[in-house]
Amino acid sequence: MMEGEGRSEAGKAFGLLICGTLVYYHCAYRNSTILSLFSDVLIVLLCSLAILGLLFRQMNISVPVDPLEWQISQDAANSIFAWLANTVGAAESVLRVAATGHDKRLFFGVVVCLYMLSAIGRLVSGATVAYAGLCLFCLYILAENSQSIRTCVPQLQRQRNGTSVEDNNM
Numbered sequence: 001m002m003e004g005e006g007r008s009e010a011g012k013a014f015g016l017l018i019c020g021t022l023v024y025y026h027c028a029y030r031n032s033t034i035l036s037l038f039s040d041v042l043i044v045l046l047c048s049l050a051i052l053g054l055l056f057r058q059m060n061i062s063v064p065v066d067p068l069e070w071q072i073s074q075d076a077a078n079s080i081f082a083w084l085a086n087t088v089g090a091a092e093s094v095l096r097v098a099a100t101g102h103d104k105r106l107f108f109g110v111v112v113c114l115y116m117l118s119a120i121g122r123l124v125s126g127a128t129v130a131y132a133g134l135c136l137f138c139l140y141i142l143a144e145n146s147q148s149i150r151t152c153v154p155q156l157q158r159q160r161n162g163t164s165v166e167d168n169n170m
Contacts, residue, residue: 026040
């Protein structure tokens, strides 16, 4: 993997962490709904675009791409909805097999998973669990792409296996 790709992934992780923090603050701390969050985001985006448009007009800067002319192709729309239909169909199929009880292992796995989710849901809010999961996911992405962690892990593995750096140099 090239160094630029690692920076790109780290940037995505930080962006995701910031967005998750803002969503958590808006929904959990302020006790607002997700609809309120979407409307606030839409208002901020529209106001920002309006201010940028006025600024560009005052500075006589032409905008190369007009967002009003953006269009999605029929093929792209079809592929998006086909992916969505396949995902929903696969989830429905798995849940149907689990509900019939033909696959006992899958059935008990679903029951245990739902029981754990309900127990966690009674202890903490859903927004807190989602935010914690997002934080762990971002830490995983950062750790996977961090150069310093990539160099430390083999050294720690060697020390755990009983060999040290000095033993390998002799």
